[in-house]
Amino acid sequence: MSKEKENMREMFEEMFFTPLNSFFGPQVSEEVRSHLSQARIEILKAMKTFIESEIDKLEKTVHDK
Numbered sequence: 001m002s003k004e005k006e007n008m009r010e011m012f013e014e015m016f017f018t019p020l021n022s023f024f025g026p027q028v029s030e031e032v033r034s035h036l037s038q039a040r041i042e043i044l045k046a047m048k049t050f051i052e053s054e055i056d057k058l059e060k061t062v063h064d065k
Contacts, residue, residue: 016043017040020036024036
């Protein structure tokens with residue numbers, strides 16, 4: 001992964017997931033941690049799908065011109 005992409009990933013994780021970790025804190029059970037971890041994966045998958053859709057729309061617009 002390029003350094004730029006890694007920096008973007010770190011920035012996103014800090015903005016989005018750090019508040020969740022702070023909110024739930026270390027006192028949560030392993031079951032809750034597991035659930036949050038899976039939810040994190042699903043959120044990232046949804047964002048990836050959205051971004052890919054936006055890229056497809058933009059590419060189509062550029063190619064249609």
